[in-house]
Amino acid sequence: MIKNYIESNQQRFLDELFDLLRIPSVSADSRHKADVRKAAEYLKNKLIEAGVDKAELHETPGHPIVYAEKIVNPSLPTILVYGHYDVQPPDPLNLWESPPFEPVIKDGKIYARGSCDDKGQVYMHVKAFEAMMKLKTLTCNVKFMIEGEEEVGSENLENFVKANKEKLKSDIILISDTALISLEHPSITAGLRGLSYVEVEVTGPNRDLHSGVYGGAVANPINVLSKMIASLHDENGRVTIPGFYDKVAELSQAERDAINKAPFNLDNYKKELGIVEVQGEKGYTTLERTGIRPTLDVNGIWGGYTGEGAKTVLPSKAYAKISMRLVPNQNNQEITQLFTRHFLSIAPKSVQVKVTALHGGEAAVTPTDSDAFRAASAAFKEVFGKAPIPTRDGGSIPIVALFKKELGLDTVLMGFGFDSDAIHSPNEHYGVKNFLMGIETIVSFYKHYSKN
Amino acid sequence: MIKNYIESNQQRFLDELFDLLRIPSVSADSRHKADVRKAAEYLKNKLIEAGVDKAELHETPGHPIVYAEKIVNPSLPTILVYGHYDVQPPDPLNLWESPPFEPVIKDGKIYARGSCDDKGQVYMHVKAFEAMMKLKTLTCNVKFMIEGEEEVGSENLENFVKANKEKLKSDIILISDTALISLEHPSITAGLRGLSYVEVEVTGPNRDLHSGVYGGAVANPINVLSKMIASLHDENGRVTIPGFYDKVAELSQAERDAINKAPFNLDNYKKELGIVEVQGEKGYTTLERTGIRPTLDVNGIWGGYTGEGAKTVLPSKAYAKISMRLVPNQNNQEITQLFTRHFLSIAPKSVQVKVTALHGGEAAVTPTDSDAFRAASAAFKEVFGKAPIPTRDGGSIPIVALFKKELGLDTVLMGFGFDSDAIHSPNEHYGVKNFLMGIETIVSFYKHYSKN
Numbered sequence: 019m020i021k022n023y024i025e026s027n028q029q030r031f032l033d034e035l036f037d038l039l040r041i042p043s044v045s046a047d048s049r050h051k052a053d054v055r056k057a058a059e060y061l062k063n064k065l066i067e068a069g070v071d072k073a074e075l076h077e078t079p080g081h082p083i084v085y086a087e088k089i090v091n092p093s094l095p096t097i098l099v100y101g102h103y104d105v106q107p108p109d110p111l112n113l114w115e116s117p118p119f120e121p122v123i124k125d126g127k128i129y130a131r132g133s134c135d136d137k138g139q140v141y142m143h144v145k146a147f148e149a150m151m152k153l154k155t156l157t158c159n160v161k162f163m164i165e166g167e168e169e170v171g172s173e174n175l176e177n178f179v180k181a182n183k184e185k186l187k188s189d190i191i192l193i194s195d196t197a198l199i200s201l202e203h204p205s206i207t208a209g210l211r212g213l214s215y216v217e218v219e220v221t222g223p224n225r226d227l228h229s230g231v232y233g234g235a236v237a238n239p240i241n242v243l244s245k246m247i248a249s250l251h252d253e254n255g256r257v258t259i260p261g262f263y264d265k266v267a268e269l270s271q272a273e274r275d276a277i278n279k280a281p282f283n284l285d286n287y288k289k290e291l292g293i294v295e296v297q298g299e300k301g302y303t304t305l306e307r308t309g310i311r312p313t314l315d316v317n318g319i320w321g322g323y324t325g326e327g328a329k330t331v332l333p334s335k336a337y338a339k340i341s342m343r344l345v346p347n348q349n350n351q352e353i354t355q356l357f358t359r360h361f362l363s364i365a366p367k368s369v370q371v372k373v374t375a376l377h378g379g380e381a382a383v384t385p386t387d388s389d390a391f392r393a394a395s396a397a398f399k400e401v402f403g404k405a406p407i408p409t410r411d412g413g414s415i416p417i418v419a420l421f422k423k424e425l426g427l428d429t430v431l432m433g434f435g436f437d438s439d440a441i442h443s444p445n446e447h448y449g450v451k452n453f454l455m456g457i458e459t460i461v462s463f464y465k466h467y468s469k470n
Numbered sequence: 471m472i473k474n475y476i477e478s479n480q481q482r483f484l485d486e487l488f489d490l491l492r493i494p495s496v497s498a499d500s501r502h503k504a505d506v507r508k509a510a511e512y513l514k515n516k517l518i519e520a521g522v523d524k525a526e527l528h529e530t531p532g533h534p535i536v537y538a539e540k541i542v543n544p545s546l547p548t549i550l551v552y553g554h555y556d557v558q559p560p561d562p563l564n565l566w567e568s569p570p571f572e573p574v575i576k577d578g579k580i581y582a583r584g585s586c587d588d589k590g591q592v593y594m595h596v597k598a599f600e601a602m603m604k605l606k607t608l609t610c611n612v613k614f615m616i617e618g619e620e621e622v623g624s625e626n627l628e629n630f631v632k633a634n635k636e637k638l639k640s641d642i643i644l645i646s647d648t649a650l651i652s653l654e655h656p657s658i659t660a661g662l663r664g665l666s667y668v669e670v671e672v673t674g675p676n677r678d679l680h681s682g683v684y685g686g687a688v689a690n691p692i693n694v695l696s697k698m699i700a701s702l703h704d705e706n707g708r709v710t711i712p713g714f715y716d717k718v719a720e721l722s723q724a725e726r727d728a729i730n731k732a733p734f735n736l737d738n739y740k741k742e743l744g745i746v747e748v749q750g751e752k753g754y755t756t757l758e759r760t761g762i763r764p765t766l767d768v769n770g771i772w773g774g775y776t777g778e779g780a781k782t783v784l785p786s787k788a789y790a791k792i793s794m795r796l797v798p799n800q801n802n803q804e805i806t807q808l809f810t811r812h813f814l815s816i817a818p819k820s821v822q823v824k825v826t827a828l829h830g831g832e833a834a835v836t837p838t839d840s841d842a843f844r845a846a847s848a849a850f851k852e853v854f855g856k857a858p859i860p861t862r863d864g865g866s867i868p869i870v871a872l873f874k875k876e877l878g879l880d881t882v883l884m885g886f887g888f889d890s891d892a893i894h895s896p897n898e899h900y901g902v903k904n905f906l907m908g909i910e911t912i913v914s915f916y917k918h919y920s921k922n
Contacts, residue, residue: 046779107781110678170779197683211682215780224744226565226895230663230865231649233795234765235756237749240790241699241768248700251693292676297689297820304687313686316693317783318774323791327498327622328667328828329558330793330866331769331894338692339775341782343685368749376780413682414782442783443678 020461023149024454031457032128032450034064035141038103039121039130045081045104045170054081054166057103057137061144061164062086068148070162078174081166085185088147089159095468096159098188098427100417101140101195102168105132106442113444127447134448135441139194139434140164142453146460155461157468161188165417168195171215171377172416179424190390191421192463194456196411196433201451203281204402206394207431209309209410210418212344212381214353215317218243218361220336221370226322229332237368239336240321246364246371247338250314254300257314257342259360265347269310277305280407290438309410312353313343339376343412350378350416379416382429389470390430397432397462401455432463472913475601476906483909484580484902486516487593490555491573491582497533497556497622506533506618509555509589513596513616514538520600522614530626533618537637540599541611547920548611550640550879552869553592553647554620557584558894565896579899586900587893591646591886592616594905598912607913609920613640617869620647623667623829624868631876642842643873644915646908648863648885653903655733656854658846659883661761661862662870664796664833666805667769670695670813672788673822678774681784689820691788692773698816698823699790702766706752709766709794711812717799721762729757732859742890761862765795791828795864802830802868831868834881841922842882849884849914853907884915 024031043057044050058075065073065086073086081104089096108118108131116122121130128138143162150156163186165175179186196207222239223232252258269277282305288296298307307313321336323329342357344350358373365371385391386408398406411431418429434456440446476483495509496502510527517525517538525538533556541548560570560583568574573582580590595614602608615638617627631638648659674691675684704710721729734757740748750759759765773788775781794809796802810825817823837843838860850858863883870881886908892898 046777046781048778107775107777107779109775109777109781113678169781213682213782215782222745225892225897226562227743228865228894229767229769229793230665230795231863231889231893232743232760233767233793233864234763235748235750235759235864236743236745237747238767240771241703244696244699244768244771245703247693247696251697291679291684291688293674293688293820295689295819296687297818298687307687308684311686315681315685315690315784316696316774317681317781318776318785319692319696319788320772320776322768322770323559323561324770324772324789325498325559325561326500327559328669328791328793329498329561329621329769329894330665330667332767333770336771337776339780341681341685341780343682366749367747368745411683412685412687413680437683440677441683442680442781445677 036121042119069151084164086162096188098161104166129447134435134439138448142456191429197435204398204406205409206406207411208408209383213414214350214378215341215376217374219372227332229330243336267346308412346381380419382418393466396466401459488573494571521603536616538614548640550613556618581899586887586891588647590900594908643881649887656850656858657861658858659863660860661835665866666802666830667793667828669826671824679784681782695788719798760864798833832871834870845918848918853911
């Protein structure tokens with residue numbers, strides 16, 4: 019029945035998703051403020067058409083939050099669906115094979131910024147809800163909370179959650195913003211890393227200098243910054259910030275073995291990324307490095323002359339954006355403080371250093387022994403024909419820790435993307451099959467969860 | 471007589487220079503190709519107006535070379551004036567207090583890109599020549615060779631010089647493209663550093679990745695590049711490239727003492743640059759570090775996300791522009807090879823590295839015991855009231871070594887800028903006084919040199 023409904027409506031589902039993908043709702047770029055709102059309005063209207071009791075935009079100092087609900091019966095269990103309608107900046111634009119905000123289907127995949135992260139996955143929930151309403155199979159209550167600031171740190175969501183605990187009262191959170199291992203190996207994310215993201219500025223002389231006249235006598239902020247960044251890892255790939263690992267939850271060998279049982283082929287991984295060797299913390303496998311270990315990456319660096327040709331400048335300033343992925347028990351604010359203190363301490367006297375915290379979020383582990391997790395497992399098994407594997411994901415969804423803290427609620431991370439979907443990168447895509455099977459799996463989850 | 475001429479014509483001299491400064495002849499930027507030619511045409515016409523026998527543009531695969539000459543009598547000595555009419559890119563534009571190509575005079579200084587380097591200094595020669603023609607005091611022959619590719623490595627000048635040895639036959643080269651210590655302490659540059667300039671590209675994965683999903687398991691090209699750059703200097707500030715110092719001409723203590731006798735106040739130097747400490751090769755003074763020691767500076771670096779806000783990308787590529795200043799006996803092509811070999815050798819297997827040589831030039835030392843140097847000294851003494859100090863400059867004018875090699879000619883570096891003129895930087899400027907005294911000194915040089 020649900021299969022039929024999806025099949026006969028799939029073209030319309032895709033057309034509607036394409037309309038949403040065409041809106042460049044880049045939350046990090048203030049020039050797109052109106053577009054971000056447009057995406058929120060679009061979702062609100064689609065939720066109303068699908069049959070919610072009410073839908074509204076909650077204003078924030080940043081971008082609005084879409085809230086909607088359908089209360090079938092207050093005595094039934096309530097599912098709170100969280101997602102986000104904002105997207106990452108599309109840069110570098112020149113590497114896209116088709117424009118980021120003009121979705122196209124190629125080889126069964128939808129190419130567009132946000133196709134997987136997270137508009138495509140959010141829209142599965144809207145259409146799953148529509149299907150249950152049309153087929154009259156909805157046997158629980160649903161609340162939707164779709165924000166527009168996930169890609170910039172969900173800054174205003176916390177206040178919204180704190181101020182609306184009654185409104186958001188539910189039994190479980192359901193989020194689709196993660197990845198499956200493959201369609202043959204369905205998986206459910208049982209852990210997520212936290213994040214501490216900073217920007218650093220190194221200032222040498224008070225103006226750009228001629229590198230011939232001053233080179234060798236005045237500290238070059240790019241050279242200094244490079245040296246400071248280089249010193250943040252030791253020869254074993256460990257982060258050198260004092261105290262960085264102090265609170266890291268160390269897993270038992272049994273837990274590590276379980277993680278390494280997930281289907282993973284290092285040769286294919288390297289081949290798919292075009293690399294000859296992986297690189298990371300000594301003593302850990304690739305799955306452990308991305309799943310259970312904290313890391314530090316420079317996400318951007320700039321300084322001096324970066325145009326065509328040669329300019330012999332000794333620049334006044336150099337900058338970097340640096341983020342740390344955190345694991346359970348590491349507090350992101352504490353880590354940001356440790357980073358800041360350490361980074362300032364290693365600066366030579368010849369430069370001035372400024373560290374600005376950009377955003378952060380806590381790591382989270384979701385229980386695998388709950389009714390909700392079992393319902394999700396059953397749903398995957400029903401649709402994919404195979405029980406899903408619990409995995410630890412490297413990415414961060416800070417809201418998961420926030421929900422636990424403020425609402426006391428656990429989350430089920432039922433994501434349908436692939437790691438290879440190029441989210442945050444040029445040519446982001448999302449499988450049409452993933453989109454349609456996702457809708458079916460969500461409907462199945464509601465069914466199994468309502469049985470409890 | 472010359473003083474009167476300069477005084478009564480100074481407004482016109484400045485107006486004409488301003489017209490030249492308004493032409494954005496940025497040789498590194500192909501969008502300015504027509505502007506570069508316009509500056510060449512302007513100079514050619516002004517040389518004709520000033521009274522040369524002939525003036526012409528020599529076409530090259532890049533930008534044209536302005537050649538002009540006035541042969542008073544073939545039996546008289548001939549001075550070959552070299553300079554360049556191209557300028558550095560004006561970036562970063564937002565740091566200019568007035569637009570780079572709209573010259574203005576503030577506090578007695580002309581603010582514009584190229585005001586000092588080198589249009590302002592080239593134009594002194596055109597006006598000095600005009601004055602001598604008008605006053606009928608020119609008692610030697612003059613040839614002008616003003617190129618448009620100095621800021622991008624003078625690539626086509628070498629062929630021009632090789633192909634026109636007869637045309638360029640002269641007794642001495644005169645160049646104004648360097649700096650004075652101050653108006654109170656006139657100086658003549660007796661040594662210049664060479665240059666090797668490369669661009670490096672570090673490639674990790676074949677596409678930008680989500681740093682949450684892949685961070686910690688895949689080599690980040692920015693982190694790797696930072697580490698590679700950091701390793702290029704040891705703890706004593708020495709360059710670690712094997713063989714880098716092998717051919718460096720080591721100076722005697724007496725020579726070093728002479729260099730350190732130049733008026734120099736470290737506190738003022740630091741104050742003027744807004745820095746707390748200088749930084750450089752251990753065991754050398756600031757004047758030695760910029761004058762007689764080779765160095766390595768990163769002139770630009772870029773990679774990953776550099777826009778507003780936070781983007782958690784693990785980029786595919788990172789880049790840097792790196793230049794080395796060289797001293798006598800170091801060969802720039804050899805140094806470029808040593809750099810390339812070393813840089814490739816220190817790359818971890820997890821990345822691919824590409825090194826592209828952008829340009830280079832040899833270091834040069836000019837003799838201080840020649841007739842020409844003595845004439846220059848006498849000219850400074852006449853106009854500034856004080857004998858000039860011979861100095862070693864950190865910058866590079868590769869043409870000096872080329873002239874020696876191809877034409878067998880020595881050069882007199884009679885520059886009138888200041889190190890603080892912010893050449894290659896925002897708010898480049900040049901003192902009106904420097905400009906006018908420069909014209910007078912050049913005329914005096916001709917007088918003294920012709921006496922020989």
